[in-house]
Amino acid sequence: MADRYPARRVLVVCDLLRCRFALSPLWETQEAVRTLARPGRHGYHLPWLRRIEETAAGLDLEPLWRLMPDGGHNPDFLCPPPIGPLAGFEEELAAVRAVDPSVAADDMALALADMPGGTGSPAGRRMLADPARTVQELADLLERAWHLMIEPHWPRLRALLEADIAYHSRRLAEIGFERLLGELSPQLRWTGSTLTVTGTRGNHARVLGGEGLVLMPSVFVWPDVVGGYEPPWLPAVIYPARGIGGLWTEAADRTPDVLARLLGRARADVLCALDEPAGTTALAHRLSLAPSSVSEHLSVLRAAGLLTSRRYGHQVLYERTPLGIALTAGAP
Missing domain, CATH: 1.10.10.10 (Winged helix-like DNA-binding domain superfamily/Winged helix DNA-binding domain)
Known part of the structure; x- marks a missing residue:
């Protein structure tokens, strides 16, 4: 996923008809792991960070952090767009475990190439030498992170995410897709048939051609807006959920x-x-x-x-x- 780059999405009428909202416990788990390593994200989540500090210290999150370059490619297979609006963590994790090892290897290679010393490091070479084993190890680590860091707080997180989807679904009916984007984030802009996700560097474009678009609120993505997912996954835009200032x-x-x-x-x-x-x-x-x-x-x-x-x-x-x-x- 080119989630740290400005991105353009060219949509046609069929795409607008197939836009949908979704939420993902797997995504929140992955982004919570990323948040631990990004001090710039800590502001809204200080109470949560204090609560999980001891628990997180017992997790070796380095293998996941190695695939999370700041400003580069992040592997899509670790958190594909949710299968449906009500997908549970176990169902999403099963999709990660079932990924084609060759697809995962290509995905990891792109991420490691964007991490200083990633591809040539012993750890990076080990990950790519046996991608099938690496996928299972990463899935095991995400599962532990879910149970220890996110699952105890999931009812609160899910309530906020569902409230965001309910609110923005109503706003979509009231004001239309173009104006809704501006409310989701000032980083989203609709011009003609093009959806632009602005950022700080780079450029990435994809013509959707009727595939549709997943709009997904996230608790932990703030202050970023993520636009990405390459084939074979559906494209998605992940934006900060409303109300995170009072979440904790x-x-x-x-x-x-x-x-x-x-x-x-x-x-x-x-x-x-x-x-x-x-x-x-x-x-x-x-x-x-x-x-x-x-x-x-x-x-x-x-x-x-x-x-x-x-x-x-x-x-x-x-x-x-x-x-x-x-x-x-x-x-x-």
């Missing part, structure tokens, strides 16, 4: 007093209300405050580095930065 925080009846003393009650209320991106009007309604007051608080919080903002259509959406998340998650 426990529900509270009110803003914590310690945070209110630090920021002021009204300002702390605004920060705590942003469990998911929202605009000034929505926050004002939620908090029973004047929009002008909420706007002022948002400006101060953004200037202090606790919020970011982005414009979508005629409104500006605000969401917490990692620092803002840490403040709301760390308050007793």
